[in-house]
Amino acid sequence: MKVGVLALQGDFAEHLSFLRRLGAEGVEVRLPSHLDDVDALIIPGGESTTIGKLALAFELLKPLRTFGQTRPIWGTCAGAIFLSTDTLERQHLLGLMDITVERNAFGRQADSFEADIHVAALDDAKTPFPAIFIRAPLIARVGPNVDIVAHLPNNKDNGIIIAAKQGHFLATSFHPELTGDDRFHRYFLSLMKT
Amino acid sequence: MDKKVATFTVKKGLAQMLKGGVIMDVVTVEHARIAEEAGAVAVMALERVPADIRAHGGVARMSDPALIQEIMEAVTIPVMAKCRIGHFVEAQIIEALGVDFIDESEVLTPADEAHHINKHLFKIPFVCGCRNLGEALRRIGEGAAMIRTKGEAGTGDVVEAVRHARSVFGAIRRLENMPDEELMSFAKELGAPFETLKETKDLGHLPVVNFAAGGIATPADAALMMQLGVDGVFVGSGIFKSGDPPLRAKSIVEAVTHYDDPKILAEISKGLGEPMVGIEVSELPQTERLAERGW
Numbered sequence: 001m002k003v004g005v006l007a008l009q010g011d012f013a014e015h016l017s018f019l020r021r022l023g024a025e026g027v028e029v030r031l032p033s034h035l036d037d038v039d040a041l042i043i044p045g046g047e048s049t050t051i052g053k054l055a056l057a058f059e060l061l062k063p064l065r066t067f068g069q070t071r072p073i074w075g076t077c078a079g080a081i082f083l084s085t086d087t088l089e090r091q092h093l094l095g096l097m098d099i100t101v102e103r104n105a106f107g108r109q110a111d112s113f114e115a116d117i118h119v120a121a122l123d124d125a126k127t128p129f130p131a132i133f134i135r136a137p138l139i140a141r142v143g144p145n146v147d148i149v150a151h152l153p154n155n156k157d158n159g160i161i162i163a164a165k166q167g168h169f170l171a172t173s174f175h176p177e178l179t180g181d182d183r184f185h186r187y188f189l190s191l192m193k194t
Numbered sequence: 195m196d197k198k199v200a201t202f203t204v205k206k207g208l209a210q211m212l213k214g215g216v217i218m219d220v221v222t223v224e225h226a227r228i229a230e231e232a233g234a235v236a237v238m239a240l241e242r243v244p245a246d247i248r249a250h251g252g253v254a255r256m257s258d259p260a261l262i263q264e265i266m267e268a269v270t271i272p273v274m275a276k277c278r279i280g281h282f283v284e285a286q287i288i289e290a291l292g293v294d295f296i297d298e299s300e301v302l303t304p305a306d307e308a309h310h311i312n313k314h315l316f317k318i319p320f321v322c323g324c325r326n327l328g329e330a331l332r333r334i335g336e337g338a339a340m341i342r343t344k345g346e347a348g349t350g351d352v353v354e355a356v357r358h359a360r361s362v363f364g365a366i367r368r369l370e371n372m373p374d375e376e377l378m379s380f381a382k383e384l385g386a387p388f389e390t391l392k393e394t395k396d397l398g399h400l401p402v403v404n405f406a407a408g409g410i411a412t413p414a415d416a417a418l419m420m421q422l423g424v425d426g427v428f429v430g431s432g433i434f435k436s437g438d439p440p441l442r443a444k445s446i447v448e449a450v451t452h453y454d455d456p457k458i459l460a461e462i463s464k465g466l467g468e469p470m471v472g473i474e475v476s477e478l479p480q481t482e483r484l485a486e487r488g489w
Binding site for chain 2: 010014047078103109132134152178
């Protein structure tokens with residue numbers, strides 16, 4: 001199986017090294033032709049406005065939307081923003097996942113943090129997952145067909161939504177690719193088989 | 195739930211998000227908007243770009259906090275600001291403003307002739323310049339979460355950035371083939387902390403993100419640095435001292451993404467207008483070379 005990683009900008013190399021470790025063939029995607037015979041796509045962390053502008057300039061928006069009709073896509077942080085239908089700001093989005101994402105929702109870099117979270121969908125779910133949030137977004141709204149995959153506990157209500165899934169789309173507001181834990185990557189690869 | 199802030203993972207993590215991107219020097223809110231619109235991954239808020247610091251002379255200091263703050267309010271991308279080498283109070287002030295990244299920069303006049311800032315004490319990450327592997331590892335030892343070449347800022351001449359990148363990558367290639375018993379002598383030779391040197395050998399690259407800076411003026415310059423192996427580029431005077439800043443900024447952003455595709459590079463290099471007027475580094479007297487600053 002061949003997994004593309006959108007390599008316009010951001011930490012795509014980190015995702016590719018996870019894929020290598022898991023025995024999947026990872027390929028860098030910078031142009032529409034690079035999507036040929038790719039079975040799934042990861043959109044990495046980075047700067048979502050930059051990724052959107054480069055996708056527009058190199059005519060990737062439409063091919064990516066078409067790709068998503070039939071094949072899995074996972075977005076981490078900036079990638080989750082790019083997958084969403086709405087960010088409350090004016091920027092180029094794929095609009096594939098029916099979620100509203102609020103950018104820089106936890107604050108600026110001084111507020112970036114690490115936290116251990118619990119994710120029932122992962123293997124060995126009792127072991128917490130080390131989530132890394134860098135000027136991270138949160139998922140402010142999910143559509144009716146979207147399942148919540150992970151919450152960040154807070155004191156007010158049920159917690160903040162930080163991971164969600166809609167069919168073969170996955171969005172995480174944190175960065176599994178910056179950890180040493182490959183369970184989220186394995187979870188995404190399992191979406192290819194279903 | 196236990197939230198851990200300001201860990202080295204989180205500091206280094208922001209630099210990882212900037213990879214494959216361009217960080218642009220801006221001196222006004224209008225510049226910052228142009229940079230963001232062109233696809234910059236971050237902006238460096240300054241009172242004067244390096245070319246003007248050179249022309250102006252005198253002591254170059256941290257920018258006015260009011261200007262930094264206006265720029266922070268104008269854009270949604272990360273904002274960086276520069277402090278003088280060793281001037282930890284300027285760094286404290288920049289941190290108090292809520293800036294995302296501090297550049298402890300040789301472009302400003304050094305405040306300490308022997309010591310850099312202890313960067314471990316700060317909540318926000320630092321980027322520091324280097325000319326070689328030893329200097330890079332000393333800065334990482336002090337807590338830098340990102341490294342850049344020094345190059346020769348404000349000249350539009352890429353030769354020094356190339357020299358510094360080649361020096362760092364060349365030393366890492368030597369290191370990779372070096373038996374472990376030779377590491378301590380190599381650490382001594384470089385003036386580098388042993389543990390960080392060992393980590394670099396094991397990884398095959400620096401333990402933090404490594405950008406190019408100093409003298410980058412064209413899309414081809416940016417792609418050259420990327421092909422040499424850096425993770426992204428800083429462009430200082432090269433954009434806003436050129437004839438058509440929005441177009442040049444956009445084309446440099448695209449060149450960093452497609453650095454390995456000469457056909458695309460040819461396309462995006464067309465009709466960019468006048469580049470910045472450069473100064474050849476070999477004609478600069480030793481006393482005016484900013485890269486010599488730092489210890």
